[in-house]
Amino acid sequence: MMGLASYLIISTILFICGVIAILARKNIIAILLGLELILNASALNFVAYTRFLNNSIDGHIFSLFIIVIAAAEAAVALAIVLRFYQIRETVHIDDATQLQG
């Protein structure tokens, strides 16, 4: 029987994977993938908590909003990455060094 705990463990693993991807990868696209993992972890949390702890519909609605906003954010982020790629011909985060004090 799958309980709340197993969902929470999976979402925590997803979150940690996302954070590791953000910190360790140097490719901007990979960082954005890590970001999606974090958002999906929180959507999973909302659904799991609603399913096992209370019957209010708030959690489901919140997870729908997370999905929509994640899509919008990914679209804008990829557009900006595309601009950056057309100008610099790289998607490596270490090459973004024009702006420094």
Add this chain to the structure above:
Amino acid sequence: MNINYLANLSLYIPEIMVIFTLVGLLFIEATYSEEEKGRKLFFGVMTVGLVLALLALVKNLGVPPASIFTNAVIIDPFSTIVKILMVAGTLFTIYLGQQSRDIYSNMKAEFALMAIGVLVGGMLLASANNMLTTYIGVETLSILSYVMATLKKNDDRSSEAGIKYVLYGGVASGMMVFGISHIFGVFGSIQFVEIYPLIKDLSSLQMAILIPSFIFFFVGLGYKIACVPFHMWAPDVYEGSPLPVTTFFAIVPKMAGMAILLRVTMIFFGPENTVMHVSWVGVLQVVAALTMIVGNVSAIAQKSVKRMLAYSSIGQAGFMLLGVVVIDDIGVSAVLFYMITYLFMTLVAFFITSFVADKYGNDHFERFSGLGFRYPLMGVVMAVVMFSLTGVPPFAGFIAKFNIFYAAINQKLYTLVLIGGLTSVISFYFYVKVIRFMFFTPAESEEKIGGFGYINQGLITALAVPVLFLGIFWSGLITKIVHSKLFFVQ
């Protein structure tokens, strides 16, 4: 139920007006973007729409506070005042965007559209009353800001600013929503009103989940106001973006973030003395101290005025945070007064910097040489604003800082006040550096600066009048703010 819902709408008229303006502008832009007539129509409709929204907001000041849309949005004097400041800031910033050469002429309409979109998010955030509206507000604010930072499409600095903003912002809001998910799990609700009675007695297991969750939640809000552990993006994004966009970032997102942070702190962590309260306030105090120190100290070494103003706005956010930490009504009104003066000081400083930078192509301190002799009025106005940002009497900045320090001393936060005072003294150096260049260095050239026509000079002077006026006749406004019950919890 249905009738109540419609009655709610009448309180939401300002936002509806801004949204309709946005939609109308999109149609106008799509239809007439090529013609000169369309440009005039565009900016006419925009001005009328925003001014009507301002009037509706002023009318909302008088109505009794209410919580509408099944407690998702709250209309109280505090949120209404913040919204007035944000709408006014947007209006002036769009005017600056129209005048400035830093935004290409085919992008001016887009700049206005994005700015109004961000404004909608900011207004939602200022009156958010549950976790969902908070999250949507933060995201609406952020997603459009990313695009605004990249507005100079072919400039590599601007695209780099966009990249940095989108990565930092995305991670911060991801952390925030992860924190919210666990807060929801523990309390079983996303409504602020239903959460705050439960926060007083918690089991230790709940506490173990909640303390990290609230810290995650704070990451999302803290990055919007650029307070210190999460400020890394701010100087780079401010420098890479076009100047009117920087002006906008220094005003609207910062005020909206400060408003929601203040609301969350006031509602959840009121006067009780629980572990949650102590840890949240402890985090805020450390962050406020670090923000004041880092913001003001890093500004010293900057060569560009724009970057100096970016660090200075971080430092100013630190002073506002000091007012948030106080957590009482005096603190709230002090923060509001600070926001009012901050709006005018920031607008004037950025207007002048923007016109100077347009002329010479960069905004290093040397470009201000001799400005005080070539344009005496502008020189004096800039000097007034710089003194006011430092906090020298008799200008408004002094009164604003005085109110914050007064509120903090009332709550015995002596260390923080000491740090605030010392960093104000440090900030004197880099603010006065601008004045030194304007009045004590010979001019580099005698060419006219195109931006300083009579209309613009008049507008800048008019914006600086409140800085002087509020510095001397401040007691009326402050008593008005103190005596109105700003916060409303329902």
